[in-house]
Amino acid sequence: MTLPELTLEEAEEALAHVDPHSRDVWLRMAMALKSEFGDGAFEAWDRWSAQAQNYRERDARTxxxxxxxxGRVGIGTLIHHAKAGGWQPRRRERSEAERRDLDERQKRRQQERRVAGGG
Known part of the structure; x- marks a missing residue:
């Protein structure tokens, strides 16, 4: 199964369908977002995290x-949880900048897999 390519904005929309109250899910969403988007995804994850009753900004940053x-948890984990919560990916045309960003991320992931695989 091919995963949909997401912009950070779309990932945040998907994340809105995931309950932030489970610590395991909370951690996995951090891993998924950081794996896909790097540190640029912190604010999206933090906004989502802040919905939990036990949210503490310092803990989130740490x-x-x-x-x-x-790591081993990727964007597919976020997509899985979001779909379980009722999210459906939107079909739309990508801007040139979005296509470039998606292509760059895909190339980066391929390079990381080659490095991790030793070849």
Whole structure:
């Protein structure tokens, strides 16, 4: 199954369909976003995190810093949880800038897989 390519804005829309109250899910969403978008996704994840009753900004920042940017949890995990919460990806034309960003991220992921695979 091919995962939909998401912009950060679309990922944040998907994230709105995920309950932030489970610590395990909370951590996995941080991993998924950071893996896909790097540190630029912190604000989206933090806004989503702030919905939880036990949210503490300091804990969120500490946790985000501890997440490795290229771990085993990827954007597919966010998509899975979001779909379980009722989210459906939108079909729309991408701007040139969005297409470039998606292409660059795809190339980066391919390069990371080659490096991780030793070849």
């Amino acid at each position: 946790q985000w810093r501890s997440v490795k940017p290229h």
